[in-house]
């Protein structure tokens with residue numbers, strides 16, 4: 001495993017945020033649009049391994065990975081070297097003007113790594129939202145149909161079409177309409193909140209979704225079903241058993257393109273290269289971004305050759321899509337994931353965290369649910385004593401304490417009551433344990 005130059009220890013030398021961060025925050029308020037949020041107003045100097053160092057010299061434990069992006073760690077030396085080498089040769093030609101080999105090589109790698117051994121093609125883009133938009137374009141073009149199905153609690157991005165696909169109004173959609181048409185929302189298999197209990201959730205939710213698609217939309221009108229195999233922003237919801245295979249089978253039987261949005265779950269995050277691998281589900285199209293290039297902006301749609309190649313020449317692309325430095329970074333990232341066995345490492349991180357978190361939940365009944373896959377773990381906070389009403393106040397207090405102690409934690413969930421943990425896969429066990437101890441203290445102090 002590559003070692004980071006950043007010392008792998010938490011260190012708190014000022015109050016958090018420190019004076020330098022506070023000064024930058026002042027400047028920010030009169031320069032940066034208010035609509036852009038930050039989980040913590042702590043400004044970064046450098047980062048690596050499981051540590052983020054701020055401008056005041058504090059070293060924070062990273063349970064966020066910049067939202068599941070730096071799976072291989074920040075500034076991994078192999079990523080830096082390969083991207084730097086590329087930057088020194090050329091920064092941009094536009095693949096649509098003069099192509100280059102690294103774009104082709106990233107597509108070859110994606111075609112090899114994504115689920116299924118059928119013939120595949122890929123297209124490279126800049127962001128997760130852009131990948132989802134392109135997947136829908138491809139599905140519509142290939143099927144000649146218009147309707148797109150998404151699910152409760154879904155998050156697919158912030159562009160107009162992906163806002164329409166995203167479930168949660170505040171903050172993603174509020175005031176930003178009108179939204180793209182021909183988007184239909186179906187029930188999601190959310191085991192913790194399924195009325196008849198988690199055991200029946202997968203099959204019952206699939207049956208409901210399929211009935212509603214059939215009755216409300218007409219299966220023959222549906223171009224694509226878009227789903228996150230583990231929902232991210234929605235609260236790390238692992239669908240009830242059988243849900244994904246049933247939806248995928250319904251799609252196959254009705255000529256509907258099954259799109260797995262693996263923007264957050266991809267690249268070893270869940271303990272497999274892709275989350276679909278856990279259930280043996282083979283999507284027709286898969287969207288990737290976040291973890292793909294060690295922090296550089298890159299995204300992709302990969303899928304069945306006959307669907308991908310159904311689009312007319314010139315129909316897909318973008319000025320920066322598959323930028324050469326981002327492609328070089330992606331190739332180094334993929335090599336690092338495979339060479340360092342990071343999928344296995346993610347699974348081990350998950351086991352380690354789940355054990356401690358389940359013990360914590362046994363002590364504090366406001367932790368209603370502990371869930372996740374691999375190094376994508378969350379706890380859902382409720383009132384306790386059998387009352388599942390979301391407990392946003394406790395969540396805010398816990399997160400505030402952890403942040404002040406130098407633990408980077410993120411929140412999620414339709415009801416704003418989920419704490420999610422996404423450490424870089426190169427983090428040491430000692431930092432995971434220390435981070436969990438801080439979390440335990442936060443609950444003890446409530």
Ligand SMILES: *Cc1c(COP(=O)(O)O)cnc(C)c1O
Pocket residue numbers: 126127128129130132155156157158228232233261262263264265289290
């Ligand atoms: C983050 C995310 C997106 C959007 O990606 P951006 O790069 O922010 O546009 C889409 N889908 C899922 C599942 C995501 O987690």
